[in-house]
Amino acid sequence: MGTELGKYKSCVSARSTNKEILKRSQDGGIVTQLFAYALEEGIIDGAIVAGPGDEPYRPRPFIATTVDELMSARGTKYNISPNVSWIKEATRSYGLDKVGIVGTPCQMQAVRKGQLYPFGWRDVDDKIALAIGIFCMENFPYQSIKQLVEDHAGVSMQSVKKMDIGKGKFWVYTERGATVQLPLKVTHKYEQPGCHVCLDYVANLADVSTGSVGSPDGWSTVFVRTKNGDDIWGKAIAAGCFETKPIDQVKPGLELVSKLANEKISKNQKTVEARATFGVNKALRNPYIKP
Numbered sequence: 001m002g003t004e005l006g007k008y009k010s011c012v013s014a015r016s017t018n019k020e021i022l023k024r025s026q027d028g029g030i031v032t033q034l035f036a037y038a039l040e041e042g043i044i045d046g047a048i049v050a051g052p053g054d055e056p057y058r059p060r061p062f063i064a065t066t067v068d069e070l071m072s073a074r075g076t077k078y079n080i081s082p083n084v085s086w087i088k089e090a091t092r093s094y095g096l097d098k099v100g101i102v103g104t105p106c107q108m109q110a111v112r113k114g115q116l117y118p119f120g121w122r123d124v125d126d127k128i129a130l131a132i133g134i135f136c137m138e139n140f141p142y143q144s145i146k147q148l149v150e151d152h153a154g155v156s157m158q159s160v161k162k163m164d165i166g167k168g169k170f171w172v173y174t175e176r177g178a179t180v181q182l183p184l185k186v187t188h189k190y191e192q193p194g195c196h197v198c199l200d201y202v203a204n205l206a207d208v209s210t211g212s213v214g215s216p217d218g219w220s221t222v223f224v225r226t227k228n229g230d231d232i233w234g235k236a237i238a239a240g241c242f243e244t245k246p247i248d249q250v251k252p253g254l255e256l257v258s259k260l261a262n263e264k265i266s267k268n269q270k271t272v273e274a275r276a277t278f279g280v281n282k283a284l285r286n287p288y289i290k291p
């Protein structure tokens with residue numbers, strides 16, 4: 001396994017020990033549990049999360065400053081939530097000195113870019129106290145999720161309890177206990193086009209990154225990446241926040257994570273390269289190289 005998984009200090013399969021968190025978390029409740037611990041210990045003063053919006057499963061990013069608020073953001077919303085848009089405001093009108101933020105790999109890239117090249121981000125760079133990344137193969141516009149759930153799966157958005165992409169299918173679970181699955185080939189045309197040039201699957205730039213793939217249902221795969229992440233993760237483990245298992249003792253384990261990461265990167269790398277000869281004697285911009 002090589003660079004596709006990014007740099008990390010350790011990797012485990014884990015889940016929260018808090019049953020309330022697990023009731024509505026997407027996987028092992030790593031994001032909600034780690035932020036709740038960090039908030040209670042004063043490691044962060046608040047966290048930018050994707051909370052409920054004004055339509056079912058349309059996320060609204062906000063700054064959670066209580067555990068109850070963190071709880072309201074549990075679960076994956078498979079559409080765009082511009083979490084980074086709150087970073088500056090968190091340090092301004094909210095007066096936060098230690099900001100937590102969760103996001104997809106591209107959002108972790110935005111956070112790190114903003115820290116190193118802080119255009120319009122005065123006084124923000126040293127206030128990011130815990131960046132938790134979530135694995136991400138692709139994302140969707142809200143309208144696309146609605147089409148998939150309502151038209152393809154035949155379920156009203158109001159009755160959805162959980163959505164999940166895993167085991168090669170898009171799953172829709174309803175509050176009344178029904179499960180509908182769609183083959184992923186149905187979902188492809190709805191993907192956000194910008195995702196097709198994305199070369200990061202497991203949030204390589206986060207302090208701690210987590211996702212479902214690699215671990216059994218109800219558990220998460222967790223990469224502890226930075227010194228800061230390692231410090232907070234170690235304290236949270238010592239405080240009894242998580243149950244863990246060595247990643248090499250769970251199935252399907254890192255091999256599957258690595259396979260999916262490689263598939264995403266090589267497919268999208270081809271899209272990036274194709275942009276160089278997209279027009280007649282004319283290229284489309286490549287954000288990874290200097291113009």
Ligand SMILES: Cc1cc2nc3c(=O)[nH]c(=O)nc-3n(C[C@H](O)[C@H](O)[C@H](O)COP(=O)(O)OP(=O)(O)OC[C@H]3O[C@@H](n4cnc5c(N)ncnc54)[C@H](O)[C@@H]3O)c2cc1C
Binds near residue numbers: 027030033048073212
């Ligand atoms: C678009 C998308 C694609 C994903 N693809 C994969 C994948 O291919 N493989 C994989 O293993 N995992 C994937 N995940 C991650 C996975 O679905 C879970 O989010 C992750 O395992 C965290 O679960 P948890 O139980 O620790 O989090 P919870 O404790 O349930 O908390 C979830 C957190 O995620 C945040 N969140 C929810 N939706 C969004 C969003 N749209 N944008 C930003 N933040 C959000 C919420 O703020 C909340 O704090 C994807 C997530 C998203 C949002």
Ligand code: SF4
Binds near residue numbers: 105137139198200
């Ligand atoms: S695929 Fe990449 S660009 Fe698209 S949401 Fe996921 S991390 Fe962001």
